[in-house]
Amino acid sequence: MILADFGTSYCKILETESSQPPRIIATRDLAPDFRADLATGHNAARRSRKHVNELTVLARGGECLIDDPDFVLLDCGSRDIKFVRYRDGQVADMGWNTECGASMGFTIELLGRYYNLEYDKLEVPLQGFPVTCGVLGMSNIFDAVVSGLSETEAVARFIRGIAVNGYRFAGSPEKLYLSGGLCDNPLFVGCFPCRVMPLGRFVLLRGLRQYLKNNG
């Protein structure tokens, strides 16, 4: 059975009968006729036999991976951010922001390529920009560069602003479990004003497996 998390920029694909780890394919490189058996993500409805709500699989993935009845799990994707909060092993709150949290991951990747930055070599800045979304936040970078700040520092401050925005969106927890490709970006992870536990980019796939187990 093929499970897939069809993200906006990257697709994560798992063949349940195979011992291989999940594959990551850029969405633009995915064959047009590729279909999954069970999937989640923006393109899941048209690329799979059955699709599951992203928040549901995020929560199910969190239940499997986090050994704590109380947790906040934030997924930062290319295009949107979403979180689930559990209290006493039950879902207590959740949110999905496709507008004000829009394009965070995509913008961070775009900026890294444009300015040729290696995020693992950047220092966490002391301050961040007041960023509400990736697209609107870019103006802060351009303004800062015009006023004499280095491109590197401007992007770092932008990323700090993005991280703080995600942290507040998730309810400003003391400890935050993080899901998504940005777990691999040390600058982003380091910019959160709380303890961060990165779970990697396959949390939604884990949630799909659990969904499959629960629903047959």
Next chain:
Amino acid sequence: MAPIRVGIVGVPPLDVIRELCEADCRILDLDEPQVHKSIDLSSELLPRVYCAILRTVVLNAMFLDLDRVYIDVGPGKCDCALHVASILEEMLTAPVIRTTNLDNQPFGTPICRTRMKLFDKFMAVTAGVRSVKPADNLEPCTPTAGFWGVPPRDFSILEAFPDTTHIYGWTRCMENKTPADLELETHVNPDIPMVFFSQSFCAKSALAHHLARLHPRALFLDCDVTAGNSARAKIEAFLELSGVPTGPEG
């Protein structure tokens, strides 16, 4: 002779509704979409970033040929309605009559507590505003989920809920014909998962957020003119993860 066409905003006092019914007036609820026109046409008179219900009121008033408007501007509606009353007064030649509904005789809330499609419950409650009669005595059901708030601009967000969803908040006050009853409006059920709905830019969003924060299993949901996929997905996931069976059997 054609009936007098009267627009109402919010829940005018029962005495007003009785008078209109006795005079066989045609009552048009301006809070609900009555004309097939783009809501953006109202931005000539009201900012785009504003409560979608009141934008709908202005849009309706622009295109309906009304003889009179009653707009409730008291604690049973909101401050925004108070200001929209001034706009209506300036734009219409018909009289705009401000009311302050402090009715406190409870009519009961059988619709809010019975087993019925949530969409149909909202239709019945909102239709009840134009009547002086209480709702039929419907059998209450055991609630499996709750919906707190005003009637949403976009009823499509109601589709995911099970038929055993109870309605709370201002909609319950509407059915009870006591729109300024803050005690009833703040009543919630802590034993069931509840969605606290707020129309974007509505003053009641503070109350929705506050009550959601205090409730053990709550989803605060804010929607503007139409409900996007993320709003629907949030409801769907919240109900599923809360173990609420959905559909008619739910």
